[in-house]
Amino acid sequence: MGLAERKERDKLELKKTILEAAQKMLLAHGQDGLSIRKIADEIEYSPATIYLYFADKDAILHELMEMGFGVMNEYMKDAFAQKDPIKRIHSIGHAYIRFGLENKDWYELMFNSDKPMKHIEKCCEDWDQGMAMFAFLTETCRQAIELHKMENVEEQILALQLWCSVHGLVNLALTERLEIVQQNNSQVLIEKTLDAIIHTIFKE
Amino acid sequence: MGLAERKERDKLELKKTILEAAQKMLLAHGQDGLSIRKIADEIEYSPATIYLYFADKDAILHELMEMGFGVMNEYMKDAFAQKDPIKRIHSIGHAYIRFGLENKDWYELMFNSDKPMKHIEKCCEDWDQGMAMFAFLTETCRQAIELHKMENVEEQILALQLWCSVHGLVNLALTERLEIVQQNNSQVLIEKTLDAIIHTIFKE
């Protein structure tokens, strides 16, 4: 890449360029293979330059995490549009699991890594996308509770019950810990478990 | 520490000494704060010496993981002794969560880190303790299904349903992601959710 080309590209866009390189690296080599120095190499700047645009590596990971929610929302599109709240819950569950299994590195950053969370804490920010996701699920649960006239069920607890189930399922699968239950075909195992979870809650 | 003291200590016991130092470091500073060089410093040997006793860092983390299951079994003692299978499930759930919340670094190693699992894969070994734990839970579920005459419920699926729920719950709590649901008192939130999970499955 020539010097002229680079000059044209950067200026106001260097932050974006850094994030694009970071994303490329995340998807190619995972969070462990993502280093400031390699980003610097990729975009042909020195490592120090990156620190003029981001406070530290956690800040970059935090922005990547936010981008990850964009990717997840694509998976959720159809599910969110479901009219029936219980069908919506089912679809959200499926989409969530599919997103997790197909996007290990995004998922890790969004729901497991403490680095983006450390940035949030440091900057006194909030986990906005996480909150929005949970709020939507909670509202869907409220509708399901109302529709099914379920008694003594708190919408928040129900939402958490669903979230932690799929979260646990995805994590067990991503860390190869489901293999002890069934060597191959963990996809089927996951499907069956999700169906069982929703069935035990809503009785079909 | 003098030279005589060291001579006496090591010999056949160096491997143990390394693991003890590693455990101390894990509990004091977490997995990120655990380095081969710091272990070497602590036991007053060179870093290279450690590689005469362990193939690599993953091998050390794998042995630590196995030690972690020992710690967890202490938490499980009373629960395992429960006669009634449903009460046993409840107690196991409680003990599992308590262990996870009180032992973040052990838990991380046992149920999240891919480094011990990489060692297992490399050495063509099995995740023995994980399998034993799941087998016991599955057997308990079989008993519960029998006792309650539950129809169309597979013991394995039920066991996985329970495991992934508490696993997800612990992970959300440990990564500070439960705070979006409830700022303080996440302990109560977790208890309520566990109760809800078991209630929806066994109807009281």
Added chain:
DNA sequence: AAATATAATAAACAGTGTTCAGTAAATTAC
């Protein structure tokens, strides 16, 4: 043309896992 502001960097600091040639001490063989 001189003074100032901006942008980028080289180099250093303090760490990481891992390997390998080389050394010192203990053991065995003669």
Added chain:
DNA sequence: GTAATTTACTGAACACTGTTTATTATATTT
């Protein structure tokens, strides 16, 4: 008792990591 061999260990290097700071080159303003 000396020589040969084995065992136990280490220093130094390699290739990395995130981060900071003094310095330089360029661009803008006075």
